Amino acid sequence: MHTQLHQSLQKAKDQGEKRFVVLMDPDKVKLRQMDKILDLATRAKVDYFFIGGSLIVNNMLDQVLLRIKESCEIPMILFPGNSFQLSYKADGILFLSLISGRNADLLIGNHVLAAPYLRMSPLEVLPTGYMLVDGGVATTVSYISNTQPIPAKKDDVALCTAIAGEMLGLKLIYMDAGSGAENPISTSMIETVSSGLKIPLIVGGGIRTPEKALENVKAGADVIVVGNAIEKDPELILEMADAVHSYNRQEVK
Numbered sequence: 001m002h003t004q005l006h007q008s009l010q011k012a013k014d015q016g017e018k019r020f021v022v023l024m025d026p027d028k029v030k031l032r033q034m035d036k037i038l039d040l041a042t043r044a045k046v047d048y049f050f051i052g053g054s055l056i057v058n059n060m061l062d063q064v065l066l067r068i069k070e071s072c073e074i075p076m077i078l079f080p081g082n083s084f085q086l087s088y089k090a091d092g093i094l095f096l097s098l099i100s101g102r103n104a105d106l107l108i109g110n111h112v113l114a115a116p117y118l119r120m121s122p123l124e125v126l127p128t129g130y131m132l133v134d135g136g137v138a139t140t141v142s143y144i145s146n147t148q149p150i151p152a153k154k155d156d157v158a159l160c161t162a163i164a165g166e167m168l169g170l171k172l173i174y175m176d177a178g179s180g181a182e183n184p185i186s187t188s189m190i191e192t193v194s195s196g197l198k199i200p201l202i203v204g205g206g207i208r209t210p211e212k213a214l215e216n217v218k219a220g221a222d223v224i225v226v227g228n229a230i231e232k233d234p235e236l237i238l239e240m241a242d243a244v245h246s247y248n249r250q251e252v253k
């Protein structure tokens, strides 16, 4: 059983170090644009790639993974929108339980179906409590999963949900306002949730500026995920990664 990715994420959290993730959606990424993104990601010392999307309607998943593997050593973690988005070519997979919702299939049902495949696979399985938080626009995840997000101002609901996830033995919590969210998750919710957790807190959805990324890590996010903004302007990778990593350079945190 692999534990490398989990161990390095937990160690970073324990040491107060922050990590930056670029999310690539194989439906949206153009192979032409990929070389540029990979070059920028290597220069920016991006810590991980998350690979996934809510739908994945084309057959680009394996191609995207292969292209990344050929060009750099940044670990690739699947962020599957459903149980069909699996590939042995990645390094790990977020084994997502949608703990903000009450859809049994997404809490445990799909996991049962995927378990034998994952047990045989070389992928490191990262048990992750996925919490969808209202980002001001209806999201594909919310529609497809038939679940309601946690209301944006209900910090206490988010905290209790995350703590319950940790107590159930999940290894990571991913708070997501959804791809392209109008309102990213508030710093107050990040502060509240991170103050109650010992496991790493991943935050994403609607983060468009390096300033916001830094604000989020200062508030307690351990890992920042950016997708949309980088698809629109790949050069942003440099500034975003630098903003997150600048926190690790401070002597007093």
Ligand code: 1GP
Pocket: 023, 176, 177, 178, 179, 180, 181, 203, 204, 205, 206, 207, 225, 226, 227, 228, 229
């Ligand atoms: C979505 O958290 C990710 O699931 C990233 O969101 O695409 O809005 O950066 P963006």
